[in-house]
Amino acid sequence: MVFSPARLSMRQVVLCGAMVVTLSMGIRHGFGLWLQPITQAQGWTRETFAFALAVQNLAWGVFGVFAGMLADRFGAFRVLAGGAVLYALGLVGMALSPNAFLFALTAGVLIGAAQAATTYAVVYGIIGRQIDPSKRSWAMGVAAAAGSFGQFLMVPVEGFLISGLGWQQALLVLAALVLLIGPFAWGLREPGFQSGQPAPREQTIVQALREAFRYPSFQLLMAGYFVCGFQVVFIGVHMPSYLKDEGLSPQVASYALALIGLFNVFGTYAVGVLGQKFARRKILAAIYFGRSVAIVAFLWAPLTPASVYLFSAVIGLLWLSTVPPTNATLAQIFGVAHLSMLSGFVFFSHQIGSFMGVWLGGLLYDRTGSYDIVWWLAIALGVFAALVNLPVREAPIRRAPLAQPA
Known part of the structure; x- marks a missing residue:
């Protein structure tokens, strides 16, 4: 590929970034399909599997x-x-x-570190630096939609691999497939970094962090992202087992997760476009409140394949649609020089929520034989997240002029 001396082309950034996210997020979205095959084969409890994935998210x-x-x-x-x-x-x-400790170390710590290096915080940093601000929210929406398309594409593939090859061989196939991230990463080499020297920054890391953590809107965005992590990871990991417990076939769960991915392609893209025109704080509040309404309707309606597919479509529209407005707001408030790092801190809050959602799902199921408590926690937290996003201030932060050296 030919690189511009100053900036990568928008097409190149969006295409390569989307493919990286498609592979990385697509594979991880199917991990819930391995819960029952692995626990049954190894004689582990659901809490053991859930704890490893909780460690992964943390x-x-x-x-x-x-x-x-x-x-x-x-x-x-x-x-x-x-x-x-x-x-x-x-x-x-x-x-x-061969044992739960090594499973938590590999499925948890190792894959968690890998996901940190191959998903939104890193890819959105490239988008923030390489894409004009007038197209930034749109480009972030495209990247998030790619992650959703990866879920739609990869979850059925993973289900097919498990049924056709067995759960162990299926994981080995995915291990080979994920290495395709490397060639797409090559297309994201930024001209300013190709010399291997650090890029100049107006702020140090410490200054950027001190500024962000003292700013109330940054804290509110972190609080909302905690809820996002709790909801999506609990649903993504535990819903297949919840549906099987209720007597529905494993294919229903596979189709449900695929539908979530498919409809989130439309949801994240639409939100990326809307984020260029409307207040992102209001978009975020609507997403979180909409999730709570969707979960309440799902729990109250008779559980059938049709109701599962309807819920999956609705929740899919809201699934990763928090990602573009959250990261575009960070870029607008603080600029792009430290965007990947600040996105990483906000995402850390998301992953604490993910840890709580997936681990409590397994823990409370083993204690009570039901997921009911965690479902209602997800509803209450959605209302909370809607409220805390409304006061976010999206205007660029005002900084004192930097002192010039003598």
Whole structure:
């Protein structure tokens, strides 16, 4: 590919970024399909599997901060390529782990670190630096929609691989497939980072962090993202088992997860477009409140394949649609110099919510034999997130002029 001396082309950034997210997010969205095959084969409880995926989400958040720092300072290509290798090693370890500790180490820590290096915080940093602000929200919506298309594409593929090859061999196939992230990362080499030297910054990392954490809107965005993580990871991991417990076939769960991915393609793209025209804080509040309404309707309606598919379509429209407005708001408030790092910190809050959602799902199911408590927690948290996003101030932060050296 030919690189501009100043900036990558918008088509190149969107295409390569979308493909990276499609592979990384598409594979992870199907992990819930492995819950019952692995626990039954290994004789583990659901809490054991859920804890490993909870560790994965927490590790994703922790390592996401450092992946963002490295990508902002040295460029995203090295981070993405290293993340692809870690992802493949984690999937191999997930397939071959003989005990719960090694399973938590590989499926949890290793894959979590890999996801931190190959998903939104890093890719959105490239978009923020390379795409004009007038198209930034749209481009972020396209990248998020790609992650959803990856879910729509990969979840049925993963279900087919499990049924055709067995759960272990299916993971090994995915380990080979995820290495395709490397060639697409090559297309995201930013001209300013190709020398291997750190890019100049007006603020140090410490100054940028101090500014962000003192700003109330940053804290509110973090609180809303906590709820996003709780809801989507609980549903994504535990809904297949919930549906099977209620007597529905495994195919219903596979189709449901695929529908979530399909409809989120439309939802995230639409929100990316709307984020260029309307207040993003109101868009975020509507998304979180809409999720709560959808879950209430799902729990109250008779459970049939049709009701599951309807719920999946509705929740899919709202699934990852929080990602473009949240990250575009961060870019608008704080600028793009430290965008990957700040996105990493906000996403860390998301992953703490993810940890709580997936772990409480397994823990409370083992204690009570039901997912009811966690469903209602997800509803209450959705209302909370809608309220805390309304006061967010989207205007660029005002900074004191930097002192000039003598």
